[in-house]
Amino acid sequence: MTPLNDRISGGAIATLGAIAFLYGSKLPPVPGQQVGPAAFPMVVGGLLVLCGLMIVLGVGRHFEEVAEADLASHTAPEYLEPLPAWRAWLALLPPALVVFYALASERLGFLLTAGIMVLIASLAFGARPKLAVPLALIAPFVINLIFLKLLRVPLPGGMLPFPW
Amino acid sequence: MDTLIQAFGLVFAPEVMIAIFASAIYGLVVGSLPGLSATMATALLVPITFYLSPIAAIATIITASAMAIFSGDIPGCLLRIPGTPASAAYVDDAYAMTRKGEAETALGICLWFSALGGIAGTLSLMVLAPTLAEFALSFSTYENFWLAMLGLMCATLVARSSPIKAIAAMLLGLLITCIGIDNPGGVPRFTFGSTDLLGGIEVIPALVGVFALSEVMRSLTEREPPKLEHRKLGSILKGQIELTKKHPKQQVRGNIVGIIIGVLPGAGADMAAWVSYAMAKRFSKTPEKFGTGHPEGLIEAGASNNASLASGWVPALLFGIPGDTITAIAIGVLYMKGLNPGPTLFTEQASSMYAFYIIFLLGNIIMIPLGIILIRMASRVVGAPRSAVMPVIMVFCAVGAFATAGNNLFAVWCVAFFGCLGYVMDKNGYPVAAMVLGVVMGTMVEQSLVTSLIKSDGSILPFFSRPVSMVLAAMTITALLWPVFVWTWRRMQARRRVSMA
Numbered sequence A: 001m002t003p004l005n006d007r008i009s010g011g012a013i014a015t016l017g018a019i020a021f022l023y024g025s026k027l028p029p030v031p032g033q034q035v036g037p038a039a040f041p042m043v044v045g046g047l048l049v050l051c052g053l054m055i056v057l058g059v060g061r062h063f064e065e066v067a068e069a070d071l072a073s074h075t076a077p078e079y080l081e082p083l084p085a086w087r088a089w090l091a092l093l094p095p096a097l098v099v100f101y102a103l104a105s106e107r108l109g110f111l112l113t114a115g116i117m118v119l120i121a122s123l124a125f126g127a128r129p130k131l132a133v134p135l136a137l138i139a140p141f142v143i144n145l146i147f148l149k150l151l152r153v154p155l156p157g158g159m160l161p162f163p164w
Numbered sequence B: 001m002d003t004l005i006q007a008f009g010l011v012f013a014p015e016v017m018i019a020i021f022a023s024a025i026y027g028l029v030v031g032s033l034p035g036l037s038a039t040m041a042t043a044l045l046v047p048i049t050f051y052l053s054p055i056a057a058i059a060t061i062i063t064a065s066a067m068a069i070f071s072g073d074i075p076g077c078l079l080r081i082p083g084t085p086a087s088a089a090y091v092d093d094a095y096a097m098t099r100k101g102e103a104e105t106a107l108g109i110c111l112w113f114s115a116l117g118g119i120a121g122t123l124s125l126m127v128l129a130p131t132l133a134e135f136a137l138s139f140s141t142y143e144n145f146w147l148a149m150l151g152l153m154c155a156t157l158v159a160r161s162s163p164i165k166a167i168a169a170m171l172l173g174l175l176i177t178c179i180g181i182d183n184p185g186g187v188p189r190f191t192f193g194s195t196d197l198l199g200g201i202e203v204i205p206a207l208v209g210v211f212a213l214s215e216v217m218r219s220l221t222e223r224e225p226p227k228l229e230h231r232k233l234g235s236i237l238k239g240q241i242e243l244t245k246k247h248p249k250q251q252v253r254g255n256i257v258g259i260i261i262g263v264l265p266g267a268g269a270d271m272a273a274w275v276s277y278a279m280a281k282r283f284s285k286t287p288e289k290f291g292t293g294h295p296e297g298l299i300e301a302g303a304s305n306n307a308s309l310a311s312g313w314v315p316a317l318l319f320g321i322p323g324d325t326i327t328a329i330a331i332g333v334l335y336m337k338g339l340n341p342g343p344t345l346f347t348e349q350a351s352s353m354y355a356f357y358i359i360f361l362l363g364n365i366i367m368i369p370l371g372i373i374l375i376r377m378a379s380r381v382v383g384a385p386r387s388a389v390m391p392v393i394m395v396f397c398a399v400g401a402f403a404t405a406g407n408n409l410f411a412v413w414c415v416a417f418f419g420c421l422g423y424v425m426d427k428n429g430y431p432v433a434a435m436v437l438g439v440v441m442g443t444m445v446e447q448s449l450v451t452s453l454i455k456s457d458g459s460i461l462p463f464f465s466r467p468v469s470m471v472l473a474a475m476t477i478t479a480l481l482w483p484v485f486v487w488t489w490r491r492m493q494a495r496r497r498v499s500m501a
Helices: A004-025 A039-056 A061-072 A086-090 A093-108 A110-124 A129-150 B002-011 B014-032 B038-049 B054-071 B073-079 B085-099 B103-136 B141-158 B163-177 B203-220 B240-246 B248-263 B269-283 B295-311 B313-319 B325-336 B350-382 B386-404 B409-427 B432-455 B467-500
Strands: none
Touching (some): A061 B467, A093 B386, A110 B386, B014 B350, B054 B325, B054 B350, B085 B269, B103 B295, B103 B313, B103 B350, B141 B432, B141 B467, B203 B432, B248 B295, B269 B295, B313 B325, B325 B432
């Protein structure tokens, strides 16, 4: 039986392919030409459906098992021990902070936004406040300096513009 | 001769020299930190290259990647944790040598044979690329289409995962390039009324997301590597000349395998190291010693992964087909700098090409002194707390993408999205590199396919009837069916073993 993850991801791929195929088939043709913008999404979508179904059925699973066993034999055993499950959810933090940058940087300014991002991320990585706070104060300044002085890219000033 | 002098002039400009030196240090440090790969080092450099001259921009990528592939060996030797995936194949042997008190020799082998491998790779680039360029000038859209297909298929072949998943990942990348109005009909596709999506997904934010942000995400879910003890090291290069004389076969074989794997699209330094290590073991007179601190595998794989770096540029410069993930990023930079990949690059921009060769050689030469300095400082650099490094990288992902996309916040959203996508794909065994190849090559594949079909009035016959395209088509189909052969062969072997027992 194929692992649950493969059935889910394979199903998602097949669905995505089907959507791409249908969407592609509705694209308007270029007058006077047999092939236009519709061809490529339809081909890719169709193939994705095929791949998705094969993944659901577990085709090619054998190759993964070989590669996994190979990798495991080359990794230090203490590195392979599973970590508590809540750690997996922590992975969502970096993208969330990047989205926070997209939402807040214009209003708060680069220094403040980046400071908050560094502080939270650093604490999440298990830093003591003794390291995290100075890092959150200094790192944004240095990055701003690199972009402003070396590369001449102004970063958003916002509430707390770069002082010079 | 004139072009050569011109090329030296280009390389020895102050801006380029500073770029080489700074990126060398950057590459060494990033590569030596466990969890930060050479590809990530390159992806984070792109925003910087945006504001440099074309030669300086490419120089930073060449130097930083070569340094990072070498310095990934350092934590492998000292901690048994590969600094970059390209060092993973031989950490056992490297660490076993350190345990036996031969840390200097192990590190020396990594440094010395990395530099030699890099130089061998550069020579192959200098010979192969211009020869192939002449040949490639006669290619039409049909050949270009098959070449691109062959590139995409190779990438799925060499992925250390299920070939079906690799193909799916590659197709996903192709689908991503469909977004926007940059297509044969100029109609908006998959934009869903969004003006941001009209311009399509930019390659650079996607790469930064997939290669840098998702690494930050992954490291949050993994435990911190152990601290490195400070240790006194003797002379690093002592005995390396003898080892070179003693193991010429391993070195040359490593170089050649590395060069071949580098030229194959999509397969890079990691793959080169794995294959070369396996080769060294297969042909060794003492295979039982492998994994116990035996220098042979270390020499062969160390020579191989650095050789693959330079030869990876052959398909990248000639056809815009990435030889590995690092050149996938480099192709984006080449386009950005107006050095569009293609065989004409070698005729019209000959001095720039010579400049690249010089930079490659220079990079591999300065690797030796800078590498020794880094090894001496290793306990301080490798011990840099992850909780300080990762947050800074994360901010860099956001702000770097923002700056390259002309201060557009949509790029930042893209970074976050592709970070999550890369993470989820990796956790489920979908090779991210294959998707990236699709993203980089999608527009080219579609253009060559649609133009060819328009030329032939919708007939697929010319795709197979022209001599060169016929050969390329046969190779592509072989690549597609290869996993089936492998699977059947393994099946038969297993059955034979059962019947014998």
